[in-house]
Amino acid sequence: MAKRRPCGDGMVRKRENGRWEGRIVAGHKRNGEPLFRYVLAKTQKELMDKLHQNIEEYQDIELTEDSRMTLGEWLDRWMEDYAAHTLRPNTLRSYEQYIRCYIKPILGNKVVSRITQMDIQRMYTKIKQEGRVRDHPEHGHELSDSMVLRIHAMLHRAMKDAVTAHIIPYNPTDGATVPKANYRPKQILSKAEMETFLAEVDRNEIWRDFFYTELTTGLRRGEICGLMWQDFDEAAGTLKIARSVNAPKAGVLEIGETKTSQGRRVIHLPPSTAQRLRERKKHAVSQWIFPELLAPEKPVRPSAAYYRMKQILKETGLPQIRFHDLRHTFATHALTSGVDAKTLSGILGHTNASFTLDTYTHVTPDMQKAASHVVGGFLENIFGKELKPWQRDGKTAPGP
Numbered sequence: 001m002a003k004r005r006p007c008g009d010g011m012v013r014k015r016e017n018g019r020w021e022g023r024i025v026a027g028h029k030r031n032g033e034p035l036f037r038y039v040l041a042k043t044q045k046e047l048m049d050k051l052h053q054n055i056e057e058y059q060d061i062e063l064t065e066d067s068r069m070t071l072g073e074w075l076d077r078w079m080e081d082y083a084a085h086t087l088r089p090n091t092l093r094s095y096e097q098y099i100r101c102y103i104k105p106i107l108g109n110k111v112v113s114r115i116t117q118m119d120i121q122r123m124y125t126k127i128k129q130e131g132r133v134r135d136h137p138e139h140g141h142e143l144s145d146s147m148v149l150r151i152h153a154m155l156h157r158a159m160k161d162a163v164t165a166h167i168i169p170y171n172p173t174d175g176a177t178v179p180k181a182n183y184r185p186k187q188i189l190s191k192a193e194m195e196t197f198l199a200e201v202d203r204n205e206i207w208r209d210f211f212y213t214e215l216t217t218g219l220r221r222g223e224i225c226g227l228m229w230q231d232f233d234e235a236a237g238t239l240k241i242a243r244s245v246n247a248p249k250a251g252v253l254e255i256g257e258t259k260t261s262q263g264r265r266v267i268h269l270p271p272s273t274a275q276r277l278r279e280r281k282k283h284a285v286s287q288w289i290f291p292e293l294l295a296p297e298k299p300v301r302p303s304a305a306y307y308r309m310k311q312i313l314k315e316t317g318l319p320q321i322r323f324h325d326l327r328h329t330f331a332t333h334a335l336t337s338g339v340d341a342k343t344l345s346g347i348l349g350h351t352n353a354s355f356t357l358d359t360y361t362h363v364t365p366d367m368q369k370a371a372s373h374v375v376g377g378f379l380e381n382i383f384g385k386e387l388k389p390w391q392r393d394g395k396t397a398p399g400p
Contacts, residue, residue: 020047035063037113063113064166071115072108074167075099078158089254090246098151102127113168120155120176124148128179145179152178186360187321188329200316207308209280210290210300211326216273218330218348221302221323222246223263226255227289229281237274240266241349245299253298263349328360335360 015021022039041047066074076099083095106123107115131143156173163171189197194215201211214224222244231240242264246254258264269277277289286296292304306323313320327348334344345356 014044020044022047022050035065035067062166063169066165066167067111067113069112069167070109071112072099072104074112074162075103075108075158078161082158082161088246088256094150095154098154102131102151103155112162115168115172117172117174117176120172124152124176124178127151146181148179149181152176186328186332187319187325188332189318189321189326193318194329194333196316197312197318200312206293209276210305211309211312212276213273214326215330216270217267218327218334220244220258220263220327220349221305223258223349225290225299225302225305227299228287229284229289230287232277232281232289234274234278234281237269237271238266239269239277245302247301247303253301255299258349265346265349267347331356331360 013021020041020043022041024037024039039047039050041050069077079092079095079099083092087095103123106126107119110119128143128145128148130141131147132141152173156171159168159171159173162168198212198215201208210224213219217224217239219227219241223241225245226243227239227241228243231242233239241258243255244258244263246256280289285291288296288299290300292298292300302323309323309326310320312318331344331348334347335341341356342353345353348356350356350359
């Protein structure tokens with residue numbers, strides 16, 4: 001029986017056409033036969049230089065037969081066998097778009113184990129310059145930096161799993177140059193704008209409790225839509241965040257987990273918010289705190305909350321912020337009023353306090369000092385004299 005050749009073992013021969021060919025054992029088939037990687041060069045010296053470089057890459061790697069599949073084939077398998085069981089539906093839809101629109105057209109047909117860092121870098125450059133499908137009046141066909149970053153994060157994760165599965169010898173996305181995060185400044189409502197917004201909302205019996213709760217808790221849109229009465233503890237004045245509602249553009253409602261594991265949390269409500277929910281519960285006709293108006297057996301659709309908010313902003317002449325900016329408004333005013341980052345991190349369901357600080361770096365000590373005189377009274381009206389309802393007995397409760 002022939003001795004099994006180790007990975008990284010190489011051999012050299014001169015072809016009839018005068019070119020030099022080298023072979024490296026990169027792995028083995030299921031029957032034990034070696035899988036080769038071929039290297040070509042014009043001279044023996046050039047070939048030996050290439051071989052030495054490649055031998056180091058394949059030393060003790062032991063690739064499988066799957067290393068011969070294309071990148072497109074691997075990403076299809078990765079989405080089905082890896083991502084589908086660990087990612088939220090919205091994230092899966094985004095990843096599918098990244099693969100279909102940006103990666104497959106450029107590198108989808110190349111053998112996955114032959115993709116280099118240079119291939120990745122060229123792809124990032126190309127999609128950055130030409131990746132936008134529809135011409136943008138300001139940016140043309142140039143893709144945003146944040147989109148390139150998201151594509152890189154997804155591909156890096158898929159290729160990391162390919163290394164673990166012995167499909168590629170190393171992760172070619174490691175060390176690739178990607179744009180720096182360039183997020184637009186966060187928009188928040190000022191004290192006067194919050195008062196205008198809430199005054200307008202208070203005239204609407206259907207939406208007033210919804211938006212009051214949002215502005216005094218900073219919940220994500222899917223989280224507030226997914227609240228059930230079983231999550232509300234009347235006596236303690238607390239609210240459990242246990243699920244999130246999502247609705248694809250043309251699909252049915254999806255009720256699933258919160259965005260992160262830290263998203264499952266219990267928060268103390270401001271006294272005024274807790275009292276509103278107690279009054280609301282007396283007339284409840286659904287298990288959902290905020291049900292769909294014409295189908296109370298279902299939670300309110302996130303899109304309905306978005307369009308209603310946009311309508312209120314238009315009617316009052318307020319800035320056309322995003323729904324998520326209501327969350328930023330709550331967080332910013334909480335920080336400027338003296339709530340520490342660790343406590344706020346627990347309220348918002350962030351992974352850690354450092355992420356909260358990074359997200360709200362625009363809240364400087366000078367801003368805190370200036371805003372405390374303006375915002376303090378407003379929050380006191382909402383939260384009560386204690387100002388920070390999540391604190392008990394003068395001590396800050398640990399973030400859930």
